[in-house]
Amino acid sequence: MGVAASTGREVQVNRTRDGFRWALNKAYSDMSKLVGEGEEKQASREMCLEDRIIFLESESVNMKQILVRQTYEVQEMERELKEEQNKAKQLMFGQLPYELLLNSPEQLEDSGSLLARKFPMATFIGCDIINFSKLCSLLSPQDMITLLDKIHIAVASAFSDECIYIMERASERCLAVSGLVEVTDGGNNRKQRSPDTNVPSTHAARLATAALKLLSNITAVKVPKYPRSMLQLRVALHSGACHGGVVGLQNISLSQIPHYHIFGTAVDFTRYLSSTSLPLQIRVSSACHQLISSDTDFIFERCPDYAAPNGHNIESFWLLDKKGLDINLPSQFDALPLSECKDIFNF
Known part of the structure; x- marks a missing residue:
């Protein structure tokens, strides 16, 4: 148990x-x-x-x-x-002188009236084509535009020097000046100031050479449908004092573009001298002649004195040619007789 x-x-x-x-x-x-x-x-x-x-x-x-x-x-x-x-x-x-373009646009806008200055001596060239209005009536609009394009190219080629500033340019007339810009090519495509660039004799000789080139270029232009016709250019050169300044800086817009305005008695006299020149001739005032007479390369001929509206006799010279300048200048046999120059002496 x-x-x-x-x-x-x-x-x-x-x-x-x-x-x-x-x-x-x-x-x-x-x-x-x-x-x-x-x-x-x-x-x-x-x-x-x-x-x-x-x-x-x-x-x-x-x-x-x-x-x-x-x-x-x-x-x-x-x-x-x-x-x-x-x-x-x-x-x-872009229409301002090259010297002003060396400054930035902001500096130009800020400088305002400080850009206005007096030039003790500058050289002016005035030119126009005689009977151009009559020529316009004979050409079609397309031919007229073609002719104007050729004229503008000829003017631009003659005045390609950056020290020459075109003040006014219309269809048949042009007014330019040299002596406002103190710039030369210093090498390596850099623009530098040169002490002898703006010497009166230098800019007067520069513009006299440009006048001969312009006469050669314009007379080489062929008129559409009238190939045997030669444009009757008349040119005048004068040197004197002037004033210049940029107008329109206070209200800049695409419709209000600043421009460089030059005025003075020298400008007015250049226009007058141009209006009294002859076809295919370059009339040079005594003031301009004095500046370049020391340059023996230029060939001058004394013009008969003529009375100005104020009663004073005006002394001037014909610029015929320049030694060593390889251009084709027109013959005086190609010039229109005065009887056919309807718009001459119309200043």
Whole structure:
């Protein structure tokens, strides 16, 4: 009886011990699973975080590239805008003497009336084509435009020197001046000031040479449908004092372009002298002749004195040619007789 009871207790203890072991094993197994799942989740989270970091780094690089590209585009647009602004200002200030263009447009705009000055001595050239109005009536509009284009090219070629400033240019007449600009080519395409560029004898000789070139260029222009006709150009040169300044700086716009205005008795006398010149001739005033008479390359002939409207006799000379100047000058046999010059002496 006692043995059976003892055996029953042992069996009970063994069962309890086995159940406890199974419970421990089960708990350990469950905890292992939980730990494994936690590690997998942690690894998954770390992988997701790494992927996110890589994505953000990639986006950061892309944003930097976009920012650099946009910065370059903005800089390029600013450069193009400045170029367009400079082109607009060049159009506005392009008719000013070259010396003024050495300054920036901003300086020109800020200087205002300070740009006005007196020139003790300058040389002027005035020229026009006789009977041009009659010629216009004989040509078609297209032929007239073609002829004007050729005339403008001839004038631009003769006055290509940057020290010659064209004051006025209409269809058949032109007025230019030299002696306002003190600039020469100093080499390497750089423009530098020269002490002898603006000497009166220098700019007078320069403009006298340009007058001969102009006479050669204009008379070489062929009139459409009238190839045997020669344009009857008359030219005058005069030297004297004048005043000049930029007009229109206070209200600059595309419709109000600044221009350089030159005035004085020398300008008026040049116009008068031009109106009394003869076809295919260059009349030179005594004042201009005195400046270049020392240059023996120029060939002059004394003109008969004639009375001005104020009663004073005007002394002048014909400029015939210049030694060493390789151009074709017209013959006086090609000049119109005075009887056919309807608009001569019409100042």
